[in-house]
Amino acid sequence: MKTVSHISDGELIERSRTGDTHAFTQLVKRYEQLVYGFSYKVCRDKEKAEETLQDTFINVYRKLSQFNGESKFSTWLYSIVTNNCLMKRRKRKLDTEMVSLDDPPVSDKHEQRTIPAWTDSPISSLMNSELRARLDKAILKLPMEYRVVFILRDVENQTAEEAAKILKLSVPAVKSRLRRARLFLRKELNDLMVE
Amino acid sequence: MMAKKTRTVHRHHSLHCADVFSHICENLDADLDSPQCREIKRHIAGCPDCTALLDSLKKTVYLYRTVPIPTIPASSRRKLYSVLSLETGRRLK
Ligand SMILES: [Zn+2]
Numbered sequence: 374m375k376t377v378s379h380i381s382d383g384e385l386i387e388r389s390r391t392g393d394t395h396a397f398t399q400l401v402k403r404y405e406q407l408v409y410g411f412s413y414k415v416c417r418d419k420e421k422a423e424e425t426l427q428d429t430f431i432n433v434y435r436k437l438s439q440f441n442g443e444s445k446f447s448t449w450l451y452s453i454v455t456n457n458c459l460m461k462r463r464k465r466k467l468d469t470e471m472v473s474l475d476d477p478p479v480s481d482k483h484e485q486r487t488i489p490a491w492t493d494s495p496i497s498s499l500m501n502s503e504l505r506a507r508l509d510k511a512i513l514k515l516p517m518e519y520r521v522v523f524i525l526r527d528v529e530n531q532t533a534e535e536a537a538k539i540l541k542l543s544v545p546a547v548k549s550r551l552r553r554a555r556l557f558l559r560k561e562l563n564d565l566m567v568e
Numbered sequence: 569m570m571a572k573k574t575r576t577v578h579r580h581h582s583l584h585c586a587d588v589f590s591h592i593c594e595n596l597d598a599d600l601d602s603p604q605c606r607e608i609k610r611h612i613a614g615c616p617d618c619t620a621l622l623d624s625l626k627k628t629v630y631l632y633r634t635v636p637i638p639t640i641p642a643s644s645r646r647k648l649y650s651v652l653s654l655e656t657g658r659r660l661k
Binding site (some may be wrong): 414 | 590598620627631635637645648658
C-alpha cells in the first residue's frame with residue numbers, strides 16, 4: 374500500500390471528489406502552508422491570512438470538480454487565493470492607502486542623475502524590526518494587482534507564464550507590472566539602504 | 569533595436585541607460601547570452617548608475633525573499649479543520 378506522501382496530487386484530488394475526506398485532508402495538509410504563507414505575504418497580517426486560508430480551502434472543496442488537471446494544482450490554488458485577495462480588497466475599499474501605478478509616479482526612465490549605491494553590509498544584520506516594518510509598509514502601498522505579481526514572480530518563484538495564468542493576464546502585462554512593482558519597492562526602501 | 573556593434577572605447581554609450589534600465593527591471597536574474605544581453609552586460613559594467621540600479625533591485629528582491637514569514641499558528645489550523653469539517657459534513661483531522 375502506498376504511503377500518503379507518495380500519492381500524487383491528481384490521485385488525492387480524484388479521491389476527494391468521490392467524497393474521500395481522508396484524501397481531502399491530505400491535500401489540505403500538503404498545501405496549507407503554501408496558502409497561508411502566500412496569503413500572509415500578500416496581506417502582511419496574520420488574521421487576514423487565517424481568514425484567506427479558510428476561504429481558500431472552502432472554495433477548493435466546493436470547486437474541486439472544476440479543476441481540470443491541465444494546470445498544476447498549486448497554480449489553481451494561487452489563483453483562488455488571488456481572487457480572494459482581490460475580492461476582499463474591493464469589499465474593504467483599501468485602495469485609498471495604495472498608490473496608483475497606472476500613471477506611474479515611478480518613472481521607468483532615468484529619474485535621478487546619479488543612482489546611489491546601496492549598502493553592502495550583510496543584509497541579515499538588517500533584518501531587524503525596523504526593516505521588517507518598512508518592508509511591510511512599502512509592499513502594502515502597492516496596488517494589489519502589482520503586489521500579487523511581485524510576490525508570485527519574485528518571492529514564490531512562479532514563471533511569468535504561470536503568473537499570467539493565475540492572474541488571467543498576458544505575459545507582457547505580467548512583465549510590465551513586475552517591472553513597475555520592483556522599481557516602486559526599490560524606491561520606497563532607498564533611504565534605508567543607501568550607504 | 570539593437571545598437572550596432574562598434575569597436576570603440578565608448579562602446580557602452582551606444583546603448584542608453586533608459587534602454588538598459590527597462591531590460592534590467594525585467595530580467596534581474598536572467599543570465600542570457602544573446603548578443604543583445606552581452607551588449608547590455610558591457611554597458612552595465614561601464615556604467616555606475618546601471619550597476620547601482622541592478623544591485624539595488626536585486627537587494628530589494630532578496631529582502632522580500634528573506635524576511636521571515638510565519639508558519640500557520642496551531643489555533644489557525646484548528647479553525648481551518650473545524651470549518652472544513654462543517655463544510656464536508658465529516659470530521660477532518
Ligand atoms: Zn547606464
